[in-house]
Amino acid sequence: MPYYPSRKITIIAQDPSIQVGGKIVRTQIEIPNEELEPGPRGYRVQVVDYDSTTNTLYKTVPRPPNHSDDLPADPFATMTDAQLLASPDFHAMNVYAIVMRTLSRFEFALGRRVAWSFQGHQIQVAPHAFADANAFYSPDDQALMFGYFPKVKTKGYVFGCLAHDVIAHETTHALLDGLRERFTDPSSPEQAGFHEGFADIVAILSVFSMRDVVAKVLDPTGRRVMMNASNVTLKALRESILTGLAEQFGEELSGIRGNALRRSVTLLPGQDYLHDPEFEEPHRRGEVLVAAIINVFLEVWVARMQPYIHPDKTLDRKRAVEEGAEVADHLLTICVRAIDYCPPTDLEFCDFASALLTSDWEMYPKDLKYRFREQLYKSFNAYGIVPTSKGEREPGTWDPPPQGDKDHRVVYDRTHFEEMKCDYDEVFRFIWENRRAFKLSEEAYTRVQSVRPCVRVGDDGFTLRETVVEYIQQLTIRASELKRLKIEKPEGMPKDLQVTLYGGNAMIFDQYGRLKYNVGNSIFNAERQSRRMKYLWQYGFFKPGASKMRRFASMHRKRMSGWGQAGGAAVADWTAHEEQVEQPQECD
Amino acid sequence: MAKIQVKKSAVTAAKKVTAKKAASKKTPAKKVAAKPAAGKGPVKLTLRAYNVGFGDCFLLTFEYPKFKRRILIDYGSTAAPKNADDDYMMAIAKDIEAQCTDADGVARLDAVVATHRHRDHISGFSTEGDNTGGVIARMNPGLVIQPWTEDPEAQPKADEATATTFTGGKPDAKAFIASLHNMNRMAGAIAEASRDEHLGLSTKMASQMGFLGDNNLPNKSAVVNLMEMGKKGRAAYVNAGSKSGLEPVLPGVTVHVLGPPNLKQTQSIKKEKDRDANEFWQFAAFWQFQAAAGESVDLKVPLFPAAEAHEVHAIPANVRWFVGRAQKIRGEQLMELVRSLDTAMNNTSVILLFQVGGKSFLFPGDAQIENWQFALSQEPVKEMLKSVDVYKVGHHGSLNATPKSLWALFEHKHETPAPDRLTTVVSTKPGKHGSVQSHTEVPRSTLVAELQKESEYFSTQDLLKSQICKEYEFEL
Structure with a gap:
């Protein structure tokens, strides 16, 4: 019997409200093949269909169970829409398939297995967790929870577990938290907005990599073979996404979160959003990042379609669809890959921009086929996101690290190549031996957070081997000591308040074990540290009870329910500033 | 939206209102600022803070040389006082009635303020059960003040x-x-x-x-009774800066409505x-x-009734x-x-500031920071708040209803007894709300400590079973 590494399964392409000709748009996706237990429960994803509102645990069985290496059938392909909606088995399979797909997209992009943020290997997924317009990732419960709620205008329910973008969004939170655990720390509105923004980017691009969804955007009736070239301009595409997809996205699921897709096509380039006070709020800030990336998607898609326009100003619809899906998929890979090139603490969008350009430059130094980098660089700047690095080799990309100064050269010969690929202590020795060359704070606590060997296929067809390392530095001092580090103490902060400063780097070693990149934020970067302190102080993070517990749940909740509620420093209540307060914990 | 709506009074109350109008003509409320013309304003204010357990109930009696005017601010309870008799709410209703009874034997309540629709503020107005709301209605309050959110005309169908x-x-x-x-x-x-x-x-x-769930249930009977009383007399649905409707009722007293802000006002302070x-x-x-x-x-019926499910055990x-x-x-x-x-819901609370005879009395209901924010963004309001003499502590002493920025304004705070020392009074019952571990207990210990240190503080929880209320008298 041959072993098939992947299988095909029917899912709802976006959500049940996206229909063509009165039928829900579905699609078949490819996911890793495995022998599933009832649930379905697989090697990375375990669906537990427990509803805490009605206290019901459903017995869901994958039909037919694939207890052999045979290629399992796709039992849902032939079912009617009504059957799919009424089948908890399908709901469970749909959510399982989309979580698995998102996971495998990450693994494909990064060239290695990607762990969840918690210790276990299998994330629990509850497709009907509660009757509530909410869906979230909960690291403490090692779970993704999807709610359901009745439709307001018509009969029936809205299911979070049937919405592709919602599932991909939550899964991305879980994966990003595994890759960069410090990104959920209180730091700046940009770091806070990044988690949401990045999850939206992955969700939107994941949906656009479904051909059937793109086809729906280009031709809502699904009947045309050729289409007018005037429909594939930047402006026309924005418009058709807005009317053909985004409004429906918002309609039913606005109870779960705001309409990121809608925002991403209505925030036009050419404005300095990041300096606009309206965009200080983390979620709004995240939308700027999403808009910048979706703008690239559209630009590249339009450019890719130009050669296929016939002299009579028409083009093949299938071709246009194909290109759109491919561009989305490719851009998704680039975005995920960029995470490895991001500093591990205090991320700002400008850092992500440099990381994105660099990771792609590594893979495709010439940027010929899609011209993604050219568009990315242009788009980031057009949205006011100026890449952190000027880029000696190409605009915006990280520079190779200095090999130390004349007094302190980076030394390699005290560590061993083989161990450097996987051993935390060996890597730490390397960092410690080079603490002066790397200009580390010697009084800070320093820890290697991850050592991840990865293999990628290069442009020339050969494999590219790299090791990605993250280390962080953390220094807890009294507010009065900030001055010594040239960091400004925020006005009104008590002198004896304990504050923690973070620094840290992502290091990329090439296949010879030489340091290719060493990017990060230093504890000594007084300008950034001052800004962070000021933000945290102003927005009341130094308060007890501001725990990390279920932060994603409450983050989503706040976004939806928070209208008219005071935020930040205004909430000068009687708990604030009383005692030494919550600091991000070293580990949970 | 949210202007005061003066409804023409029904026949029974018509006479009374006209009489009041006549009284107010002599001293238009507008011109009477903090300093009233001698002889026109009240000479004494009696404040009774009833022990309703967890809830609010305050009776203000303004004594004029020739008559009295009574205002009831809230009348609700969600938890009985310690060792209280079952009919403690009725006892309070009867006491209010007795306080409002004039020499001719007729009980007259001039105005009712229902700061917001939480049960711990309005349950007493209910006509169900022992019908304490009936006792209040019998006194024919000529004016009912509620937040703009209660305006029947603004209600969605x-x-x-x-x-x-x-x-x-x-x-x-x-x-x-x-x-x-x-x-x-x-x-x-x-x-x-x-x-x-x-x-x-x-x-x-x-x-x-x-x-919390029960406190937020719709209080239909109380709401209806308030509406009916308003219809019979006048109903004022107020927002920050609007008139209170008390102008004809309380000559020589200036009443400022500081909250709740309406939507436009809320929008105006949202910077980002x-x-x-x-x-x-x-x-x-x-x-x-x-x-x-x-x-x-339905909590008992599964979403997919036909699907197979595991037994709960x-x-x-x-x-x-x-x-x-x-x-x-x-x-x-x-x-x-x-x-x-x-x-x-707390943030829909009416905030009233009474200025009379050089003294200021602040009744903020349960207003939290989001409600206060608008008032605190207005310089003239901040100026007025500086001279508050009596502060009804917001939201039963919870951590989030006495903004530090408000507390900082009060200039009559003194650590030692002084003639003009700030009086603070809280109506509360511990152990119902929040927790000590999460620093959210009500009343919040740090706030209470500060109030005790800086003001003449009293809590209704300290009343004995035999004491129905704490009474204050202020010579004006």
């Missing part, structure tokens, strides 16, 4: 309350009020869930959730978000979905840990929801 569509556009008063109704609906579902054992709530959490109308609609849609989810889902071992976690999450979520709707 029954079907609108359940079907605010996500249409976007500018913040809309009806949609906002519909959200408040949806919160009431959701509260019912939460109160019910709090009694559901499978959520694995600790006894304490379940009781707090039930307490003012251009984001979507946010408002998300909020409206959110509560609509919540209410629908809470109400339409036969959960497979490999998912037991997760099922336990999922139940706990649900409990926490409901708690968070009920807290946030409780806050939203």
